[in-house]
Every structure is written in structure tokens, then in C-alpha cells.
Amino acid sequence: MAKIKKKGQAGQAKNYITRTQAVKKLQISLPDFRKLCIWKGIYPREPRNRKKVSRSSTPSTTFYYTKDIQYLLHEPLLQKFREQKVLEKKISRALGRGDVSDAARLERNAARPEKTGKPRYTLNHVIRERYPTFIDALRDLDDCLSMLFLFANLPSTTAVPAKMIARCERLCLEFQHYLIVSHSLRKSFLSIKGIYYQANIQGEDILWLVPYKFNQRVVGDVDFRIMGTFVEFYMTLLGFVNYRLYTSIGLKYPPKFDAAKDDQAAELAAIALEGVNLATNNEPKAITNGEAEQGPDPKVQAEVDKLVRELRDEANASKDSEKTAEEGQDEDGETDEKPSDALDKFEPVAPGGDVLPQPSYSNNDPSQLFSRFTFYLSRETPRQPLEFILRAFGCKRIGWDSVLGEGAFTTDESDPSITHQIVDRPVVQAAMSAEGDGEDNQTAQKLEPNHRYPGRVYVQPQWVWDSINDEELKSPELYAPGAPLPPHLSPFVKPTQGQYDPTVPLEEQQTEREAIDAELEDANAEERSGDESEVENDMDVASEGDDEEAEEDDDEFGGFDEEEEEGSEDEEESAVLQRQRELEAEISGKSVKSKQTDAKTKAKLEAKKALERKQRQEAEDLERAKGMLSKKKRKLFEQMQYTNNKKSAEDMKLRAKRRRLEKEMAAKKT
């Protein structure tokens, strides 16, 4: 006879280990264990059978794989943690003795990453272990970037040291610089939570979220120690990733960081890229040239620059945009020109406004979408995301109001080289229309914000986002200042069969039933509006008919379960109704008008009935087939059915809403 096996000696009981056991085995504190798990990427597992794994009755036990914990046993970081623990003990003992100087000496040796933002240990080996290849690291960059961009925008507190924030900010800027140089930014999306960006690096899609530039409020119970642990790891990871990315395109890492410029909110411009070889890359130069030239005397330099640029632009641009701009300036000195007017005139400047497709642009590399333009950002626009996106899509000359910080190509709004101005303020039309002449100074000042430079395209910021997402310049008319914007759609949604898609007209995606319902409703509405006098009458009749029908139902009970019968009853009912109507008409001396108008409606009704019958038939078939399934399969089927139904119900709701909205719009138009 085989040896009797003891319980808990093999199998699942041995494969899993509870957290308490793990902490005991590693001989570290729980926070240290947490850190280790976060860095090493070890997460709890759900055993197939909890009962077999643990004898404990507490249901909320966390289980880890024993192998995972064993693997942690050899971690060099573990030793560091222990050393730190010993040091802490020594310090506390020294303090207990009242030996302050000794405590201070020991304290100097202690690593306080929460204060300094710098630990005594490095996580290099952990990163190499977790991501054996670079692609692996890229694949896991989503959370890393979201986290670091969030921390770069957090206010510094005791839990979040200022140094950590500064470091996050720098790493993020470096990463953005790489994206600009390599043109790997693909999509961006303005959501209510923040701005989503998607980049494609070495074939990996990376999606991250950057909050809007506001002071982040911390609500709810958030443990910054845990987040800090993550950030520590992510900072190291992004540092190495940045190194690799920079070196892969021949740039030196770390790039030069200009602290003075950074203090003046230069953001991207605070970092100057250098090539590994002396021959620096062309593109980084281009990025920094705007600022570099502002060295000696800004005004003089700016004017010189302007001239140079004008010359260059004229030489470069195949279309003589400057000339037209000047012409425009001559022609309409009037400030309150309508944006549509300007657009009509300066189509060459903004080719997206053309009706004719322009092959030269569509054929171009999408990464050079904005390369020909000079942008000017108004004071109220979000500079950082706009600058980043415009640069990433090839724009080299971006100016902005000096309020927005250092590093602009120009801070002069009247610079003639500007082709596009991004504006996000309402048009003050009331003042203009009221006092067209502009008699006193006050009105003139009021008009000031509305001042338009001719030869420029004024657009709202959404234009930039929609353009890059569609990889073509959108028509600026739609995005003119003050105009109601077209909806901003997420570029990340992949259209799937049968799902509601707001870009497709309603007729193409609604179900047959919905279409018939909608048409019926339309017809009803028309009818109602057509002969309102008869409405009451009709209603009366209808209610009477209903009553009758109900009675019928009562005394002849057998009907309600039989579909065919029901169908016939419906017909019957309508016939009764019709008869009643005729009678009523006769009594009142009217012709049976409704009948004729109904001809179309009736056909619709019949179609609807047919559809309903069909659906009922299908439902019955389904029921029959379902009864033949085994229990397991039926459960599965029902589950799938449930989610599908939920989705389709949601879609249906959306379609209904859209139909209503479209109707309202149509009503408004007429």
C-alpha cells in the first residue's frame, strides 16, 4: 500500500504562501515587503481552491506564490533594507541614550529618499530583471508615464519632496524631447480627465495621460508612500529608457539642462539637446534656435530674425503666402472682419480650408503636418501641450505671449511671419456691433482682444488636436474663435461591428425596428401637426378602442398567450378602430380623411407587425434551442447574452438620443 499522504505537504498548500508567512520568511517589515513587491513586480495570486491552500478561516487572506517569495530571498535589496533597519535601530538607540552627536552622525548615513528623493540603493538590476529586453520596458511604459507626468504636476508636500517632482518633470521633458525629435507622437485626445497622448516607439503603442495644468487636489485617502515607491521605480526606468532612446538617435544623454531657463518656465526649451558627435543633429538645433537667438538684444535680434525669416520663408514657400498676407493687410485694415471672410481670402495660407483636396499635404508625412507654419499661442491657451504637439508634428516656430513663459520663438503678436494664431477666447461681438465707430478709448480697448491680424488663421485649440488625429489639416472655419466646435472624438476607439459610432450617419447603423419606429413616430407627429382638430377625436376613439379590446381580452381569455392569435387580434383591433373612425366621421359629416393619410402609415404599421412577428419567432427559436443546452453551456450562453444585451441597450439609447437631437436640430432649422 502506498504511503498515506499528509495534508498540507504537497500541491496547492505548498505552492501558495500567505502574506504574513512571506513577511516572516523574508524577515522584513510589511512596508519593506510592499516596496519589494512593487519593485520586483510580484503580485498576489488567487488560488483555484482557497480551502485547499489555507486552513485559516479569514476570507481576506492574500496569497503569493511560494516560488515568487523564494526568488525574493536572493534579492540584494533585501540586504539594503536590513542595513537600513539596523541603522534606524542604532539611531533610535543613540537618541534614547541622549547621544545626539552620535545620532546625527548615524543619521547622515541613513538614506531618506522621502526627503532627498534619492535613495542609497539603485534599482538598475531590478529593471533589467523585470524587462529583459528594451521592448518589454516600452510595453510597460503606460503606467510609468502617466504616473510621472502626474507627479510632475503635483504640489510638493512632505510626502512628495520637491526634488522628486523636479526630477519627474525633467524626465518627462526629456522624454517629450525624444518624441519631438523622432516624430513618434501619433495621437492625442482632450478628455475631461486630462490630455491623453499616444506615441509609437519601435512599434509599441504607448498611451499616457497628462493632467491639465492645474494645482492637483488630493481627495480621498491616498497613501503617497505607495505612490512614492512606484515613482521611485518609474523614475529609474524612464531614466534608462530615455538614455536608450537618446542614444538610439545619436543624442547625448542626459541633455544639457538650463536651470535658469527652467526657473522662467521655459519648460521644453530648458533642455538643450546635444549630439553624441560634435556634428549635432539638425533637429535639436532647430528646436533650440528660437531661444538661442534671443541672447544679445531681444528687440534688435527679433527684428533681424524677422527679416531673415521672411526672406527664408519666401524662398522656401512655393506659394507666396507673404504677399497675399500683405495684400490682405492692405485691403482690410478693418479689425472686425469675419473669420470666414479671412478664410476665403487666405486659403493658400491655410490649405485645410480648401474645398479641393490638396495632394501635396495629404501625401506628406503626417509628422511634418505643421512644418510650414508659424504659430502664435494666445495668452489663454494651454501652452505646454500645444507646444509639445506642434513641435512633435514638425512645427519649428511657435511664439506665445510672454506671460506664458520663456522659450518662445517670438512674444510679439504682431510678427508678420505668424500664419496661425490659436485663440481660446470668446468674441466680444456685442460691443462691436453696438459701437461700430469706436468713439472713445474704452471701446477701443475693448476691441483690443478682438483685434485680428490679417493674413492669419485664427483657430481654437481643438483644431490642432483634430488635425493631428486625422492626420490632415482640418478646415479652420469649423474651429474659428467663438464658433460652436464640432465634437472632439477619441482617436483610440476602434470601430467594431454593430457598435454605435457617432461619425457614421444614423441611418446606416440603426436597426430595422428602430427605423420603422422612428418613421412611424414621424408620421404620427406629422399627422398630429397636420390636423390638430382631429387629434382629440382620434384620441377618444383610440381610448374607446382600447377599452373594447381590453374587454374582449377579458371575456375571451384564451387569446393572450397565442402569438398568431394576438397578431390577428391586432389586425382586428385596427380594423375595429378603422370602422369606429368611419362611423365617427359619418356622424360628424366629415370625409374619412385620416384613412387616406394613413395609407403610408399603415404600410409602416404592417411592416412593424411583420418585424415583431419575426422577432417573436426568433425569440421562440432561441428559447427552444436554449432548452436543449446543458446546464454549463446555458450559463455561459446567458452570460454572453447578458453582456451583449447590455451593450446593445446602451447603443440603442445613444441612437435614440441622437435621433431626438437630430429631430430637434431639424425643427430649429425650419
Place this chain on the structure above:
Amino acid sequence: MGSKLAEKKRKSRASDSDSDDELANGLFDGVLSQSEDEDNFPSEDEDKDEDEDEDEDPDESESENSADSEDEIEEDDDAILSDDIPSDMDGEEKLEITEPGVDPKPKEEDKEEKNYRIEKSANGGVRYVYDEIDPVYDSDDSDAQGPVNTIGNIPLSFYDSYPHIGYDINGKKIMRPATGDALQSLLDSIEVPKGWTGLTDVNTGNPLNLTDEELELVRRVQTGLIPDDLHDPYPDTVEYFTSIEEKMPLSSAPEPKRRFLPSKYEAKQIMKLVRAIREGRILPYKPPEEREREEEEKEEVHFDLWQNEEPQAPNPMHIPAPKLPPPGYDMSYNPPEEYLPTKEEREQWENADPEDREKDYLPQKYTALRRVPAWAGLVKERFERCMDLYLAPRVRKNRLNIDPNSLLPKLPSPSELKPFPTVVQTVFRGHEGRVRSVAIDPSGIALATGGDDGTVRVWELLTGRQVWSVKLSSDEPVNTVRWRPTKDSFILAAAAGEDIFLMVPTHASVTPALDQASRDILAAGFGHAANGQQQAVPVGKEPPAKWARPGTKLEDEGVLIRITVRSTVKVINWHRKGDHFATVSPTGQRSAVAIHTLSKHLTQIPFRKLSGLAQTAAFHPLRPLFFVATQRTIRCYDLQKLELVKIVQPGAKWISSFDIHPGGDNLIVGSYDKRLLWHDLDLSNRPYKTMRFHSEAIRMVRYHKGGLPLFADASDDGSLQIFYGKVPNDQLENPTIVPVKMLKGHKVINKLGVLDLDWHPREPWCVSAGADGTARLWM
């Protein structure tokens, strides 16, 4: 006389001292001890005196004492002479000690007699070289004390009126020393003796004088110096070893190796340090501020971490964290209008618990980008993501990305499987309360029903006209009605309570011949019963059933026989030949199942003991087999061999009914746990197919007996499910089972829907009995 003697002594002493001076000037070194010695002299003398003559007058001793004191004074002078020179400091201090009225002349005089030489030291300073002291033999004798006064703590003033001032150790009086005459005192007042303190020695009563040395000693003790004046705290170094190299070694041992080999241990220690320096563990000292600054400036070192990367096969147990879903249309700051929530949706979202919300945001539309506020929950959201990453157990779930319809079996269209009943044709109304049972007669013309009102009614099947009715019982419901299954008769069996009635429901459509034949069949048994019943039943035992005529009233109606059994009969099932029928009364325990023989008016109870409650029983349509269903199992008995053939286990919790296929090889079972089970008797004891179509218990299942491949079940949810069930002739093929129609029409009353069901013998019609008081014909 004494004084003279003392004088003499003093003189001799003085000469002694003089001579001592000449010899060596160190007599005054230990002044105090010297004086003590002096004091001791007389005591020694005394001792000697005592030895010689015991009684010596006090005067003598007194004179001695005085002499001693004078001696002392003399010597003190010398001592002062010898010692007050060294420094000015000393002189000043002395001035403090001496009486203010005293002129310092004697000191100057004293200076002339010196016991030291002044020499020039090596570095040119003044150096006093004292004469060497020649110790006398007994000079340091400290054992012999002077006459110690033993009065203890008592003040000396107590003895003022006495000639003595106390007692010595031997109990002898210590006489008061002479105070001297007036002249002496005058002299004293003029010339303050050396070391005068104005105090009186307690022990002796003499004035206490201190020498310069003593004063110096007191001063040194007071200032915390070492009392001994001669102690040099900073002596010159004394060379213990000479620098002269000796020619001959002190030891002939060979030179040890350590003297000339470099130490390995030290090398080790040094290497340790070197290594520490190299590794940067030991750093050159820097001021803390500078160090901190440097540490801050120190950048993280970056290098190509993936320089020699080698792709590893992913660990099969590792589950990478799922990425967050990308934002949809409704998360846009400017979404399409249809994504905006309506007022109700908004309210619903706001009222819901944050944990119950499907989305953590409400779609919102902002007309311009500048109006978009910060998202308050962003930090929290990130934090939750972090928590998920490290705390959420990851489980790999295989998502079945298939069309759910592909799971469904492909069933042939019901239209191909016609005929089967679809519509209600006739509704039979008339019963008060539930209709418990229905049965269509073998010719297919009449329908019999039995209900809660205790009546059995016979209807014309197609028209729904009631043609015959009888009230069998006033308080008991008619539980079941069944026709005798042969066409040569028109006999109906009905059970109400414990009674089973056999009747011939005569009405217009029944030919008299048939009626007569039926009555004959029923009557035939009476004769037989009269003959043989007595033998059949053992004496003293109650018969299992009583066969009797029900009484004239009922007989007029056509009810001809009443069989009374022991408990309520629920089920009647006829044998195909019409001579036997089985009844089941589930509460009847031992006599639950009974088989009645019509021709003999005989009732038999085939089972002495039943395992479980009998639910229903039936005869096999072809072979002499008998099936009995208990709650869980169906047992099949051979009636000829009288043995158990088979136990069918449908797996249902509570069987409600079963029916045997006319072919005899298949069985359907309906159960109260909503399942319908198809058994292939040849194949297995377990069900071949399980079907669930009803939401409530199944009450009755029936095969069509007229050659059509149909069967149906009746359920408490008020519906009947019609199936197409084709049993192939070939044994190897499986039966085809297709649900074709769900018939709905009966109302559910008190959770009871359809209670009984019967098929037409030829047509694809069926009749159902409902709890709503109607029976329905479906065709």
C-alpha cells in the same frame, strides 16, 4: 630648680643643634615630627623616671614641660630661619599669618642663617640646593606619644579651677603648664614669639605655636597643592635605557622573524583600507555642507541597460498587468451630444454609491478648452491603479470571443416537423375549481375530465359540449380519470378519495350495443367475485379493496362499480388489454401500489415493501413489465418472473410522472425540479437527454400513442411544451428530440398551472387540464 634644669637642657640641645647645623642643615626638614620627637623625650624620661621612682612631684614634670615648650620655641625659630626664604609669595603669606603688629625684622635676621645654597641652574635660573639631611637614629620615632590628654570632647574651661588640665592615658593628671610670670608675659607682649597663633593646644594647655613649615603646609593644603613641598610635579626624564649599544647581547636567543619580516597582518589591514579607499567606502574628509552639496549634485548614472539584451521566454506563470482601457468618446471634453447624460441618468449617477457606479465620471460638455477644470479624482485614480498593480490578485481568464449563437444546437425548423398542436381549439369550461385530470376515450370522440368539485364530466371533444356528468363525491376531488383503452367498450375509471369508480358514461353518441358491452364487462366480475373472493383472502385479514355497487343513485347515472381501497388514489393506469389496471396512492405505504383485475373483481398488492414513496406506476405497452416510480428511481419488474429487471435513475430529486414510449424502449420522466428527462432503456440507467424548458415543476409527461412522434409535458408555469421525439427503428441511431412548440394559455392559480395532459389517440391533438378550471384542446 626645674627651670634651671630646663635651661641646661636647652643649652645642650642648642649646642647639639648647632653642631647639627654644621654637619648637615637638614634637621628641620620634618618639623612637626621633630617637635613631636622633642615632646616625646620627656615622656621617655618620665617612663624612665617612673621606673626609678614612682612618685615624682608634679612640679618636676611641670618644669619639664615648660622646658620642653621653650625648647620647642627655640627650634621653631630655627625652622623658620631655615624655611622662610624661598619665594616672595611665601613671605606675603606669612605676613598674612603673622600678627599685624609684628615687625618683620626677625625674619631678616633669620635670613642670615641658611640651610641651602643658591646655585645657577643649567638654564641660567636660580636654584636652591638644600643641604643633605642626616637622619638621627631615632629621629622618626613616632610611636612614643606625649602625654595625651584623655578628657575627650569636654572643653578645657571645665578644668580652669583645677591645677591639672586632664588625664593622660595612664590616669595620671596632666598638670597645667606654667603660665609664666608677669615679666615673661610682658616680654611676650613686646616680642611675639615665632609662630605665635594665640591659640592654646588642647592637649597640653600650652599656647599653640606653628612653625613656618607648618604654616606653609597648611597653606599648601588649603590651596589644593601637594602638601609635600619637595615633590616636583615635573621631574626631569630619567633614561631607563642607555643609548650606548652593548657589545654583547643579553640573550643568546636567535633574532625572531618578526623583527625583520614585514607583518602580514599589517599588510592585510592596509590592504583593507586601500580597498575601501578604492571602492569609495572611505572618502577624504569634507566639511558636511560641501558633502551635502556634492551629494545633491550627483546625478544618477545612466548607461545602456539593455546593451546585451537577450529575449527571454516569458514565464508561463507570469501574468502581465492589463493596460487601462483607452478613453472612449464619452470622456471627451466636447463629446457628441448623445453621450451627455439625461437628467435622470445624472441623478441616478449622483445618487448611486461611488462604488456602484459603472463609470467614475459623467460625460460633460465644455464649449471651450479654457473652461475645462482640473479632474479632481486623478490622483485618487492613479493611486487606485497603483494599488491594483501591486495588490490585486491576477487571474488569467479566457474570454470566449465567440458568437453566443454558435453554442446553440442546430435544430430543424418546427415547420418541417409538422403536425403538432399549436393553437387552442376548444376550451372546456364547467368545472368549479381545478380540473385535475383529463382523458380522451380510445375512439377519440369524447373527453372525460375530473375536478376539484368532485364531478366527472364527459364532453364532446371537438365541440366542447358537455354530454355527461356525475358527482362522485361531495368533499373529495376527483384525482384522476382514465378510459379503458380498448375500443370494444366505453368504460371510464375515476378515483375520488379512497374510492375508485368504474362507469359507463352513456350519452347520445354511444351506441346501445357498445353501452351494453361495456356494462357486461363490468358486471361479469360480480359473479366471479361471488365465487372466488373468499378463497383469495385469508380469514381475519382485511381485504386490500372492496368491490361493490355504488348504490342506485349512482348506478342510474352509469356508475356501476365502486372499489374502496385503503388510502387516497392519485394515479390510475390501465393495462393495454383492459383487464387490469394499476392504482397508486402515494400515502398508502405498503399498499401504495395495487393492481386490480376487472374480470375477477380482484385487487392485489404486489409489493410487500417499497423503497421510497411510490409516485406513479404503469404497465409496459408491449411486454409483461410493470414500472413503479418512487421519488428518485423507477423500478421495472417482470410480471411473469416476478422479479426486478431494472432500476432507472433519472437523477431527478422528485419524480412527478413518467411515460413509456409506445415502442417500449424509451422513457420520459418529468420531475418537480423542472426537468424533463429522456431515457433510453437499452442504453443506460442514466438519462440520455435532459431538457429544461419550464420555470416551474413539471406535473405530467405523455407520449403520443397513435403513431406520431410527439410527446409533451405540462408544467406549473401554465405552459405545455410539445416535443418532436422520433425513435428510429435502427437500434444504433439515437432518438431525435426537438422541442417544437410552447403552448401557453392556462392561468397560474396558487402556483399551479397545468395539471394533466392527454393526447388524442390518432390526431396530433392534445388536451390539458388547468388549475384555472378549464380544460383545453390544442390542435
